[in-house]
Amino acid sequence: MPESIPADSVGLVAPKCEHFDEPIELECGRQLASYDLVYEAYGELNADATNAVLVCHALSGTHHAAGYHDMTERKPGWWDNCIGPGKPIDTNRFFVVCCNNLGGCHGSTGPMSPNPETGEPYGPAFPMVTVRDWVVSQARLADRLGIQRWAAVVGGSLGGMQAMQWSTDYPDRLAHAVVIAGAPRLSAQNIAFNEVARQAIRSDPEFHGGNYLAANTVPRRGLMLARMLGHITYLSEEAMRAKFGRDLREGKDEYDFHYEVEFEVESYLRYQGKSFVNRFDANTYLLMTKALDYFDPAAPYGHDLAKALEPAQVPFLILSFTSDWRFAPSRSREIVRALLECKKDVCYAEIEADHGHDAFLMPIPQYLAVLGTYMQRVANEVGA
Numbered sequence: 001m002p003e004s005i006p007a008d009s010v011g012l013v014a015p016k017c018e019h020f021d022e023p024i025e026l027e028c029g030r031q032l033a034s035y036d037l038v039y040e041a042y043g044e045l046n047a048d049a050t051n052a053v054l055v056c057h058a059l060s061g062t063h064h065a066a067g068y069h070d071m072t073e074r075k076p077g078w079w080d081n082c083i084g085p086g087k088p089i090d091t092n093r094f095f096v097v098c099c100n101n102l103g104g105c106h107g108s109t110g111p112m113s114p115n116p117e118t119g120e121p122y123g124p125a126f127p128m129v130t131v132r133d134w135v136v137s138q139a140r141l142a143d144r145l146g147i148q149r150w151a152a153v154v155g156g157s158l159g160g161m162q163a164m165q166w167s168t169d170y171p172d173r174l175a176h177a178v179v180i181a182g183a184p185r186l187s188a189q190n191i192a193f194n195e196v197a198r199q200a201i202r203s204d205p206e207f208h209g210g211n212y213l214a215a216n217t218v219p220r221r222g223l224m225l226a227r228m229l230g231h232i233t234y235l236s237e238e239a240m241r242a243k244f245g246r247d248l249r250e251g252k253d254e255y256d257f258h259y260e261v262e263f264e265v266e267s268y269l270r271y272q273g274k275s276f277v278n279r280f281d282a283n284t285y286l287l288m289t290k291a292l293d294y295f296d297p298a299a300p301y302g303h304d305l306a307k308a309l310e311p312a313q314v315p316f317l318i319l320s321f322t323s324d325w326r327f328a329p330s331r332s333r334e335i336v337r338a339l340l341e342c343k344k345d346v347c348y349a350e351i352e353a354d355h356g357h358d359a360f361l362m363p364i365p366q367y368l369a370v371l372g373t374y375m376q377r378v379a380n381e382v383g384a
Contacts, residue, residue, distance in 0.1 A: 008084045009076065010042040010067035010091055015107060018144050024102075024137060030127040033116065037141050038107030039063050039099035042083060043091035045147070051384035052147045053089055053375075054138060054174075055079065055098040056155030056162035059230075059288050060280060062106040065098040066091075079156075081363040088372035093384040094151065102137045103129040103287045111283035112213070123283055124210025131158075131295045135165045139173065151382045152176040152375070156360035157327065158288070161295050164335070167312035168297065176378050177312070178371070180319045181360040183331035184305050184338070185296040190326060193233055194289040197226035201282050210283050223282045224273035231272050236323035236356030240265060305338035315345035317374045319367065321359035322352050347374065 005011050017038045023031045040063045045052060055065050057078070066083035068076055083089045083096055100108040103126065111126040142150065153166040153174045160182030167177040186194075201207060204222030208215045301307035316339055320332035329350050339346040351367045353359040359367070378384075 005068065008086050009080065010084050012071075013040050013042065013064075013067040013069065013077075015040050015063055015069075017107060018141055020137075020140060020144075022140070024133070024140075026127050026133050027130045028128040032102075032109065032127070035102060035109035035137070036107065036113075037099050037102065037109075037137060038104075039097055039141065040065060040067075040077075041098075041145075042066055042096045043094050045095040045145075046384065049147050050149065050151060050382040051093060051379070052095045052097060052142075052145070052150050053378075054142070054150045054153045054166075055083070055089070055096060056134075056138075056153065056159035057098060057101065058155070058157035058159050059292065060276070060285075061159070062104070063098050063100040063108075064106075066096070078361065081361070082368065082371065088368050088375050089154065090372075090375065090379065093379040094375075097141070097145065097147075099138060099141055101129075101134045101288075103284060103291075105281035105284040110281070111210075111287065112281050121213045123213060126283065126287065128290060129287065130291055131161050131165045132169065134162055134291075135169050138162075138166075139170055142173070148173065150174040151384065152178055152378050154178040154180070155182075156180040157182065157357065158292055158295075161292075164297065164309075165295075167314055167316070168309060169311075171311050171313040174314055175382065176317070176374075177314050178317045178319075178374065179332070179335060180371075181321060181324055181327050181332075181357055182318070182335065183327045184298060184334050186293055187331075191293050193229065193326075194293055197229050198286050198289060200225040200229065201286060204282075207282065210286075212282065218277065219282050220277045223277050223280065223285060224270075226285060227276035227280075228269045228273040231269060233326045234357045236325065236354055238323055238354040239356050239358075242354065305334065306341040309335075309338050309344065310342045312339075312342075312344060316347070317371075318346060318348045319360075319370065320348075320350050321355065321357070321367075322350060323354050324357045324359060326357040 066077040160179035201222035204219035320329035
């Protein structure tokens, strides 16, 4: 926990909730008659509402992107490196909004929420949601907040996919799109990783077909394994070698062969898995990974990404990281090539980093400098 709030922090923050009674039609063909979106906001909205930035979270992210909920919180929000006074997304200049996506498990309506038809949690009955559905719900939140046009929509990983979707679905409602560690669609390998993670959850005896809350239990082991697998893919070989090497845990002898935790990397992964179980819902994990799998904006255009991006009217910043093998730089370059083919304004940078896919969360100086310089351009354009 912090002894004091850092000067460049947004400080103590509290989530807010907007309730929507207007039905939302989902891409899967179903609808939600009503729903909640939980969000946090940092900075001040200017008089003409032109300085608002939407931050879109990744797979396991939340609305808590920056600052602290209270003085007992061990870590700040997940993107505190980038959001705050004087940081790349400068809250002295921008009004920053981050919401928990529909289908989430941190306050927005999702599988853990009461189904109005039964009074019990939706569980596996919660409808499938897509990146496009999230963008529709975020546009409604913008309406509620009096924001007609975002100065920028920014996101990393799955958040970057949302920024791309915003640029084509609501081209007149954002001024810039920032896609970090993104991809135009998942590779077969990435879909395979997601499927193994889902099967780990679904094969847990405590899963109960997704109705584990009704059974007063949680598929802890399955969710833990899913997170362990996912976390391996978020790191690079270089990062794991530097952090753990092949070190044995203190007090362990080589060939102490009992299938218990022996190597430091094993201890780390088990810790990550166990802590994840305490803060994330298994049905939400299934839902979010499927949303990732389904994202493919070029599919309706004969897999021509340039045609899919043609409706976009905004400048783009595309960032990738050299050691990211899950969403490799080559995937970002696919986006760049498609944007150039349809004559869009695009800036691209490949950041040297050993952190793997998680690099977009890290305080890497070159990364922060590039993002900060671009966001200064955005601020200057909107007079923030």
